[in-house]
Amino acid sequence: MRVHPDAAREAVRAVRHYTKLDPRVGDRFERATLRVIDHIDEAPRQFQRHGLISVTGPSWSGPLLVEVRKVVYPRPFPFVAFYYLREGEPHLLAFAHARRRPGYWSEREFKDE
Secondary structure, three states, X not given: OEEOHHHHHHHHHHHHHHHHHOHHHHHHHHHHHHHXXXXXXHOHHXXXXXXXXXXXXXXXXXXXXXXXXXXXXXXXXXXXXXXXXXXXXXXXXXXXXXXXXXXXXXXXXXXXX
16 A cells, blocks of 8 residues: 555644544544554455546556545544555545545645556
């Protein structure tokens, strides 16, 4: 699995936020994030389709439309992980808060595709 650097930073920030509130909650959020990653890795096609985005890369000419999928975190965490598959490999774009700035991550690209 490839994780976009901004997505990795989002996960770290969220863990820090929840840890400040309560270290046990921070631990639960971190475990939930690791479970989300494991579930995507194990069966990436099992999750709900979210929509299409256009991605570009140096290894092909022109933009490519890819289907984005989403994984909703377990309660009480209002987070969603967004990813797409490229040649069978998950490309995780964001760990996004479910109620803030919808779609902000849709312009993210992996630099070396």
